[in-house]
Amino acid sequence: GNSVTQMEGPVTLSEEAFLTINCTYTATGYPSLFWYVQYPGEGLQLLLKATKADDKGSNKGFEATYRKETTSFHLEKGSVQVSDSAVYFCALRGGNNRKLIWGLGTSLAVNP
Amino acid sequence: SAVISQKPSRDICQRGTSLTIQCQVDSQVTMMFWYRQQPGQSLTLIATANQGSEATYESGFVIDKFPISRPNLTFSTLTVSNMSPEDSSIYLCSLEGTGNTEAFFGQGTRLTVV
Numbered sequence: 001g002n003s004v005t006q007m008e009g010p011v012t013l014s015e016e017a018f019l020t021i022n023c024t025y026t027a028t029g030y031p032s033l034f035w036y037v038q039y040p041g042e043g044l045q046l047l048l049k050a051t052k053a054d055d056k057g058s059n060k061g062f063e064a065t066y067r068k069e070t071t072s073f074h075l076e077k078g079s080v081q082v083s084d085s086a087v088y089f090c091a092l093r094g095g096n097n098r099k100l101i102w103g104l105g106t107s108l109a110v111n112p
Numbered sequence: 113s114a115v116i117s118q119k120p121s122r123d124i125c126q127r128g129t130s131l132t133i134q135c136q137v138d139s140q141v142t143m144m145f146w147y148r149q150q151p152g153q154s155l156t157l158i159a160t161a162n163q164g165s166e167a168t169y170e171s172g173f174v175i176d177k178f179p180i181s182r183p184n185l186t187f188s189t190l191t192v193s194n195m196s197p198e199d200s201s202i203y204l205c206s207l208e209g210t211g212n213t214e215a216f217f218g219q220g221t222r223l224t225v226v
Contacts, residue, residue: 034214044220105153
């Protein structure tokens with residue numbers, strides 16, 4: 001079945017550091033891939049998405065590229081801010097299963 | 113994107129009692145979803161709620177514990193029944209677009225059972 005494997009946290013970085021959170025997936029067909037963010041005390045918000053191979057999703061300085069050859073969708077940001085401190089979830093949907101499949105989440109703490 | 117209003121946003125409840133969580137959407141949607149997020153964990157789908165039919169529960173979740181109502185296309189409730197401390201979680205309602213589109217979430221209900 002479909003699955004998502006996400007880099008374990010917590011991740012602690014200094015402000016302006018480079019961020020990578022790894023996400024790999026297993027799926028039949030051609031899933032869509034998502035990154036969601038959960039700020040402290042809040043619900044989930046869509047951060048970015050990609051719906052086909054080689055698509056790059058981007059938002060708020062974050063980027064992720066849908067790599068079918070490596071079945072990956074790693075989240076990157078060139079210079080993190082304290083306000084990026086949150087939990088990040090990788091997810092997929094589609095293929096033969098319409099349900100959203102979630103990674104375990106990666107907690108990011110950015111220190112000033 | 114749809115606007116989802118969920119309430120209460122948080123509650124502290126005594127064990128053995130029940131809490132009903134409400135989810136209101138500003139547009140008509142066929143399917144709504146209820147998730148649980150236990151402390152430090154990812155999301156687990158509890159059930160899918162379709163208007164006019166019984167909810168479909170995922171493995172490990174039963175109607176007696178988590179009864180769901182879906183009286184119309186813009187509203188749903190989830191009740192957490194006979195609560196125990198293990199039910200302390202964030203509960204989220206969600207709707208998803210058709211095909212491979214993203215999901216939208218309410219703000220969540222942070223439940224603490226004491």
